[in-house]
Amino acid sequence: MTKRWEDNFEALLAWLDPDRERAGDKYEDIRHSLINIFSWQGASDAEDLADETISRVINKVPEIALTYKGDPALYFYGVAKKMQWEVMRREQSVAANPSFDNVTDTREPSETKDFEREYECLEQCLSKLPASDRELILLYYQQEQPKIDSRKELARKLGIAPNNLRVRVHRIRLGLHACIEKCLGSKTET
């Protein structure tokens, strides 16, 4: 890692927020959004594309930080869009098919060898959750049809609004997802 790159990275963080901790959060949030956007657009190497986008922005920071107006996240988005087009054009020239229109036959997507490993990790990660969170997420997903009614009833019992229940379960699920990824990583290493 060169000194110039490190300086630019520091400049990037300062551009995102004067407070270094908040800047770090914002950086992670932008990266996470980019990965999801690339992935939702059908890019199988979403993480690489997000990192390439960030690298390009880092290289540009000294030029733009002082003059750019608006939320820096939108600048990242603009660079990402440009990259998307580049990837599409590159793949068009190779296969005469736009990369984001490729169709994969995934009619039986659940039949994958990774499922059992993930299930084991899910069990492990559930056991690490606080009991109340574990109970809540399992209860939320085991609701009978129509789920919308039974979840409203669950929210009523908990004394919170149905939308707050959705958000609360989502946040528990985010933690579970991170734990499962870590667990899968350690299983791959061993």
Next chain:
Amino acid sequence: MKELEPEIIRSYLLGVLDESTREQVEQRLMTDRDYKEEVLISEEELLEDYVSGALGRHERDLFLKNYLTTPLQKQKLRMALALDKRARLNMLQPAGIDGSPNLLQRFVGVLGTRKLFLQLSWAVLILVLMAGTWLIFKSWRTGQELHAELLRLNSPNSSLLDAGPSVSQLSLSPFTLRESGNLPTATITSETQVVQLRTPQPSSQQQIYQAILKDSNGAEVLRVPGLTIRNLNNTKVLALQLPAGVLTSGDYTLTLTEQNSSEDIADYSFRVIRQQN
């Protein structure tokens, strides 16, 4: 764009938004954390609807063609499947999150009283409860083990067992009448561990089905959701694998429904004969 319109978010995830609206969604995703959270929640709900078979045919086709194309999305689907499987397993366990009062604390409070009559009453009650709890636990554990075994045998990635001494295999046809006396028959010996029932692919276009097994009196024996079509030598079949222990000698009816519907798609009759050794 209107506030957090759920149909716009779902269309975005299914890849059917026009370029301009898609850009608006993505720009907002980049700058508004609440909106991003809403999109991620909508994504979880889309996955959940797919797993439970609640998506309509058009949406399911879009889901497979446009959404489920990358490793990240497939990983999210596996997590949704795992969570669904785990939550169904949990259905047999008492929930207790409804804020009801803590009975144990009440016991402790009353036992601390100086009134002898109350103490004796509670002692008797505790003994009765302990006996009852043991019986319930025994029955619950058996039920839980059965449920876990059914999940293991019938999850989408479980393998279809080959017929042999431990597996009794039976192909069912929808046109067999019980009155004809020629019911397909599964013979269970002391070696049989699993009874595998195979039916032709139902005419419905659903991918996920539910099987309901009833005895000759019409009483429900068990219900297995989440069954998927399997491809066997270019023939599509639906297979239900049952631990042999759940079947006694007698006639049964197997009813198939779509995952979230009570409407029957097909009924099959068969007979079980247990051989005593």
